[in-house]
Amino acid sequence: MRNTARWAATLGLTATAVCGPLTGSALATQGAAPAALYAPSALVLTMGHGNDAALATPERAVTLTCAPTASGTHPAAASACAELRGIGGDFDALTVRDDVLCNKLYRPVVVTVDGVWQGRRVSYERAFSNECVKDSYGYGGVFTF
Amino acid sequence: MRNTARWAATLGLTATAVCGPLTGSALATQGAAPAALYAPSALVLTMGHGNDAALATPERAVTLTCAPTASGTHPAAASACAELRGIGGDFDALTVRDDVLCNKLYRPVVVTVDGVWQGRRVSYERAFSNECVKDSYGYGGVFTF
Numbered sequence: 296m297r298n299t300a301r302w303a304a305t306l307g308l309t310a311t312a313v314c315g316p317l318t319g320s321a322l323a324t325q326g327a328a329p330a331a332l333y334a335p336s337a338l339v340l341t342m343g344h345g346n347d348a349a350l351a352t353p354e355r356a357v358t359l360t361c362a363p364t365a366s367g368t369h370p371a372a373a374s375a376c377a378e379l380r381g382i383g384g385d386f387d388a389l390t391v392r393d394d395v396l397c398n399k400l401y402r403p404v405v406v407t408v409d410g411v412w413q414g415r416r417v418s419y420e421r422a423f424s425n426e427c428v429k430d431s432y433g434y435g436g437v438f439t440f
Numbered sequence: 441m442r443n444t445a446r447w448a449a450t451l452g453l454t455a456t457a458v459c460g461p462l463t464g465s466a467l468a469t470q471g472a473a474p475a476a477l478y479a480p481s482a483l484v485l486t487m488g489h490g491n492d493a494a495l496a497t498p499e500r501a502v503t504l505t506c507a508p509t510a511s512g513t514h515p516a517a518a519s520a521c522a523e524l525r526g527i528g529g530d531f532d533a534l535t536v537r538d539d540v541l542c543n544k545l546y547r548p549v550v551v552t553v554d555g556v557w558q559g560r561r562v563s564y565e566r567a568f569s570n571e572c573v574k575d576s577y578g579y580g581g582v583f584t585f
Contacts, residue, residue: 339482339554341482357482359503367512368511409554409563410484410486410501415498416498
């Protein structure tokens, strides 16, 4: 094999090795949709009054997309995404802030989160004793909408 | 009662009757969130390869908000919202377009829709025999993402 041909073959193999993982079967789609280079993160968060999402009418619902950039109708999308990245999308890891004081009124609200976080499906529900308590979870304001 | 007082009382009652329905218990919230004058519509749509959403990795996920205006990461948010309004948010009512020809390749994709449509929770799943068939449902491109 001549030197030029050998170089060409080496370059070809390198290109395959580098680009191969980006064009796996999951992305070799039939339709016109663009191939994604990141796992999707798109969520719908709802809140309603009650203890149980199955019974509570959703009074507010916002969307939150965190990839490629923070967007959506969530009022604090950027900080909510930053916080979710910090806790790896584990909503149970959101803890109560210590700089907020809430009264003990029992008027329960329930929050749901559905969709996808970094390629994994999310279906989450959590009830709080009142709306102030809900808003006091997490520094990024994930539940403040 | 003097005339002025009677007018004042009438005006007060009218104001209560007009504004009352807008300030029902659902909107008398504790937090700083604004009261909503429309039922929320916010959805996350995902697609993945497979027959069953529980087993399929979500490869793409987009958000779709239809109130107050069409927005979200859905590539055709405006026409998708228009179509969904036309069918009252009933995804099963989406029918196949007759101007699209698809081959018979069996490479199933599954679409999920979660969130809220005009105040009602949505949890929908539908499998198609391939991605072309998925994209051929509905004229608004709801599933084309």
